[in-house]
Amino acid sequence: xxxxxxxxxxxxxxxxxxxxxxxxxxxxxxxxxxxxxxxxxxxxxxxxxxxxxxxxxxxxxxxxxxxxxxxxxxxxxxxxxxxxxxxxxxxxxxxxxxxxxxxxxxxxxxxxxxxxxxxxxxxxxxxxxxxxxxxxxxxxxxxxxxx
Numbered sequence: 001x002x003x004x005x006x007x008x009x010x011x012x013x014x015x016x017x018x019x020x021x022x023x024x025x026x027x028x029x030x031x032x033x034x035x036x037x038x039x040x041x042x043x044x045x046x047x048x049x050x051x052x053x054x055x056x057x058x059x060x061x062x063x064x065x066x067x068x069x070x071x072x073x074x075x076x077x078x079x080x081x082x083x084x085x086x087x088x089x090x091x092x093x094x095x096x097x098x099x100x101x102x103x104x105x106x107x108x109x110x111x112x113x114x115x116x117x118x119x120x121x122x123x124x125x126x127x128x129x130x131x132x133x134x135x136x137x138x139x140x141x142x143x144x145x146x147x
Contacts, residue, residue: 058122067115069140073107080104082112083137090128092121100135108140 073079080103087096097116099109116136124132 052125055122055125062122063115063136066119067138068111069142070107070111073105073111073140074142076105076107077142078103078105078108079140079142080108081137081139082109083135084112084116085133085135086116087131087133088121088124089131090124092123094119094121095131101137103140105140108138111140112136112138 081101082099082103083101085096085098085100086094088094094116097113099113103109115138
């Protein structure tokens with residue numbers, strides 16, 4: 001019989017969790033890191049501080065009124081996160097929407113593109129005269145009733 005061991009088995013290193021104290025939350029999005037005040041609103045992945053909180057709230061209301069769960073995705077029990085990159089004019093007219101993060105469901109991705117394609121979002125605050133770009137992530141989650 002041959003001994004194939006290389007000595008004592010290695011013990012896994014003991015790890016202690018670092019104790020960090022952070023003042024704000026983490027931005028775990030895949031969007032580029034931005035400087036400035038941390039924005040923890042659910043629809044902002046890029047720097048929309050320039051658009052002010054009132055505009056973000058108006059965008060949130062617009063999405064709540066117009067968003068839908070694609071029936072094909074609901075029927076197939078599909079969930080996921082889709083992200084689009086949007087360019088809009090100061091008057092709110094969307095001039096470009098591009099899928100930048102796929103959910104894994106063609107229905108969810110297409111539904112988010114359809115939500116913003118040729119849409120008229122809330123106008124930007126006065127003084128903002130240039131086209132405005134931002135990323136928007138929709139978290140599609142089906143509610144399941146307990147059995």
